[in-house]
Amino acid sequence: MLVFVFTALSLLSPCLATIPRPRGVAISMASFYKPDVPFQCLDGSKQVPFEYVNDDYCDCPDGSDEPDCCDGSDEWEGNIECVNNCKELGRKMREDREKQMQLQDSGYKVKLQYMEEGKKRRAEKRAEMETLEQSKVELEALKNEVEARKIEVEGPEKEAKEKHEQAWKEVQEAKKAELDKIKAETAFYEMDENKDNRVDLVEIKAHAQFDVDNNGEVCDSEAREHLEIGEEADHVDLEHFMEKVWPNIRDFYKSPAEQEDKGDNQEIEPKEEENLADAARKQFTDADNALRDAENAIRDLQNYLNLDYGPNEEFSALKGNCYEYTDREYTYKLCGFEKATQRPKAGGSETTLGNWGKWEGTPEDKYAAQKYENGQSCWNGPNRSVKVNMKCGLENKVTGTSEPSRCEYAFDFETPARCTEPPARASDDTHDELIKEEIRALRRNIRRLEDRVVAFESVGSSQQDNLLNLVTHLDARDVQQVLSTLCKAIFSNEELMNCSRKGKRTNKCSESGPRPPLDIVKLEKLEHLVREKTNMSKDCLCKKLENMQKTLRQKKKQ
Ligand code: MAN
Numbered sequence: 001m002l003v004f005v006f007t008a009l010s011l012l013s014p015c016l017a018t019i020p021r022p023r024g025v026a027i028s029m030a031s032f033y034k035p036d037v038p039f040q041c042l043d044g045s046k047q048v049p050f051e052y053v054n055d056d057y058c059d060c061p062d063g064s065d066e067p068d069c070c071d072g073s074d075e076w077e078g079n080i081e082c083v084n085n086c087k088e089l090g091r092k093m094r095e096d097r098e099k100q101m102q103l104q105d106s107g108y109k110v111k112l113q114y115m116e117e118g119k120k121r122r123a124e125k126r127a128e129m130e131t132l133e134q135s136k137v138e139l140e141a142l143k144n145e146v147e148a149r150k151i152e153v154e155g156p157e158k159e160a161k162e163k164h165e166q167a168w169k170e171v172q173e174a175k176k177a178e179l180d181k182i183k184a185e186t187a188f189y190e191m192d193e194n195k196d197n198r199v200d201l202v203e204i205k206a207h208a209q210f211d212v213d214n215n216g217e218v219c220d221s222e223a224r225e226h227l228e229i230g231e232e233a234d235h236v237d238l239e240h241f242m243e244k245v246w247p248n249i250r251d252f253y254k255s256p257a258e259q260e261d262k263g264d265n266q267e268i269e270p271k272e273e274e275n276l277a278d279a280a281r282k283q284f285t286d287a288d289n290a291l292r293d294a295e296n297a298i299r300d301l302q303n304y305l306n307l308d309y310g311p312n313e314e315f316s317a318l319k320g321n322c323y324e325y326t327d328r329e330y331t332y333k334l335c336g337f338e339k340a341t342q343r344p345k346a347g348g349s350e351t352t353l354g355n356w357g358k359w360e361g362t363p364e365d366k367y368a369a370q371k372y373e374n375g376q377s378c379w380n381g382p383n384r385s386v387k388v389n390m391k392c393g394l395e396n397k398v399t400g401t402s403e404p405s406r407c408e409y410a411f412d413f414e415t416p417a418r419c420t421e422p423p424a425r426a427s428d429d430t431h432d433e434l435i436k437e438e439i440r441a442l443r444r445n446i447r448r449l450e451d452r453v454v455a456f457e458s459v460g461s462s463q464q465d466n467l468l469n470l471v472t473h474l475d476a477r478d479v480q481q482v483l484s485t486l487c488k489a490i491f492s493n494e495e496l497m498n499c500s501r502k503g504k505r506t507n508k509c510s511e512s513g514p515r516p517p518l519d520i521v522k523l524e525k526l527e528h529l530v531r532e533k534t535n536m537s538k539d540c541l542c543k544k545l546e547n548m549q550k551t552l553r554q555k556k557k558q
Contacts, residue, residue, distance in 0.1 A: 022054050025067045029092075032064075039065055055543055107392045107419030111314050114417055118313025122305065129301045136294045143287040150280040157277035184246040187253050188238050199227065199245075200235035209252055307337055308359060310367055314417040318396060325398035325411070332401045334411060340372045340386040342409075352376050353384045353409055360387060367418070378407030386411055392419035449481045453488055479536055483544055486529050490522045497552045501545055 021030035033039065038047045041060030048059045059065045191199045191207065204210060205218040210226050227236050228244040236245060309316035318336025325332045326345065332353075333341045340353040354372030361368030368390060375384030386409040393399070393414025400412040487496065500515035501523070530541055 022067060029067070033067070041065065055540070055547075101422050103394065104392060104419050104422040107394055107416040108421050110394070110416035111419050114314040114317040115312040118309055118316035121316055122309075122313055125301050125304050129298065129305065132294050132298050132301070136291065136298065139287060139291040139294055143284070143291050146280065146283040146287050150277070150284045153273070153276045153280045157273040160273040180246075180250065181242070183250065183255075184242045185238070186255060187246065187249070188241045190255060198235040198237055199241060201227070209254060210249075307356075309337075310417060315367070315415075317417060318415065321396070323396060323398045323413070325401055327401060330401075332398065332409075332411065334372075334386075334388065334398055334413065336396075340375070340388070340409070340411065351384070354386045357385075361390075370413075375407075381407045383407075384409070388413050390415055390418050392416070446481065449485050453485055480544075483530055483536075483541070483548070486526055487545070487548065490526050491518065493552065495519070496549050497556060500549070501542060 022033050025033050032042060033050075033053060035050050037050065039050050039053050040047050041062055042064035043060065043062035045061050046059075048065055052059045053065050054067065055065075188199060189195075191203050193203050193206065201220065201223045204223045204227060207218065210218045210222055212222050212225075224230070226245060226249060227233075228240070228248070229236060304319070307319070309319070315336075320336065320338070322333050322335040325334075328345075330342045330344055333343070335341075337356045339355045341350045342353050343350045352375045354375040357371040357373035359366050359369070360371040370388040370390065372386040372388065373383070375386070377383045384407045388411045390413050394416060396415045396417075397413070398411050399414050402410050404410055495518060498515060499518045501518055526545075527538065527541060530536055531538070536544070
């Protein structure tokens with residue numbers, strides 16, 4: 001029956017099969033059976049070394065140290081001191097198994113959807129990629145074409161611009177000269193106060209700006225100097241004024257009207273060439289941008305397609321989605337196939353714990369864990385990293401976080417993508433029938449062995465070896481019977497009860513004195529035969545033999 005149960009459980013999922021626990025322990029009870037600490041009897045009555053668990057001898061009053069023999073029936077010679085909690089354990093185990101089956105069942109249905117969506121998404125991305133690759137070729141050709149056109153029209157544009165600039169400069173200079181002439185004439189008529197078409201000494205003296213030595217008046221010599229005339233003359237006409245006087249005073253002469261000619265500074269552009277070049281430039285920029293967009297989209301698609309989303313694309317459901325988990329200090333965030341972060345609840349900036357790295361399960365189960373690596377560096381430590389352990393669950397969620405060693409984090413994550421197809425269930429009838437059949441087979445084996453013992457005891461020692469050889473085709477489940485049969489064949493009951501294995505005095509038998517050792521030749525023969533016919537270790541054999549002797553002694557006392 002136990003063999004059957006283990007097999008059924010191991011079919012459920014790779015996760016279930018790997019939960020370490022002694023044979024016969026239900027998953028729900030696994031945490032009570034930790035090999036590295038003493039075992040606490042489940043009724044709380046006492047603690048025993050972990051080696052006592054499943055050593056086929058009942059140490060706990062409730063039998064919890066012998067989890068695979070819930071009714072004690074596999075104890076030596078039916079030494080049933082254990083509480084019969086078969087029903088209770090069986091019910092619990094069936095409940096656990098049922099829950100697991102239901103979880104796998106429902107989760108697997110979601111996983112099937114994920115698989116379908118994931119495969120569809122990959123196909124779409126591939127098709128999109130092909131289209132983009134094709135348009136990239138076209139866009140490259142277009143870019144080259146418009147670039148050539150751009151270069152072609154930019155040459156004449158440059159030439160036209162240079163020509164135009166030259167012409168523009170000339171126009172500006174002519175304008176400036178014309179303006180200067182107007183200013184000079186205006187200045188002449190402004191200074192010619194009496195309007196006799198001459199500027200004489202008196203008129204020029206009225207302008208304080210010609211008082212070069214700043215003594216408060218424009219004297220004769222200053223007036224003559226500005227008018228560029230000697231002692232013999234006392235006035236200038238327009239022609240002389242424009243030619244000789246104006247170049248000297250244009251920089252500081254202030255018109256009373258202070259009229260400034262704003263000038264016509266409008267630039268005349270070589271429109272046609274520029275328009276053509278502008279259009280070519282715009283076409284080039286557009287083609288270049290379109291090509292760049294296509295290249296970026298191709299890169300994104302490539303990144304998506306390069307990722308391993310599981311054998312059937314089931315994990316693609318996590319891509320681009322983020323899941324948060326808050327503990328006492330931090331809010332942790334996992335963004336599938338992207339990164340993991342940590343943000344203090346009390347406020348402060350987010351720390352990157354790692355970026356998508358790789359799948360990091362076991363060789364047999366690659367998809368059992370993900371690794372996010374190269375996160376922010378840790379002071380005096382490694383760059384932060386996260387291992388995400390994944391197991392079957394009905395929805396995608398982080399169910400726990402820890403930091404097993406500084407800056408190395410572990411997240412527990414549940415996802416339907418990890419659920420497996422549950423095996424077809426045997427009907428309850430079939431189940432019961434299988435168990436009954438197993439019990440019948442065991443009983444047949446026991447009867448066969450008992451017959452052999454009787455036959456063995458009734459023949460002379462010459463035939464004993466032959467009989468011993470009969471005990472060869474026993475399977476692993478008959479270990480106890482092999483030992484019993486061989487012991488009874490080799491030793492008498494008295495020898496077993498009165499001798500100890502090593503011949504040493506124990507505390508318990510101190511009143512009756514030390515027991516003699518068992519015959520060493522017989523003992524070696526027993527060891528040899530048992531180990532030849534079973535895979536029992538020497539230690540285990542010794543323990544079982546001592547148990548058997550103890551049981552025989554107890555029986556005798558009763
Ligand atoms: C921060 C957090 C912790 C980490 C320390 C290391 O406080 O990222 O998780 O242990 O830095 O200095």
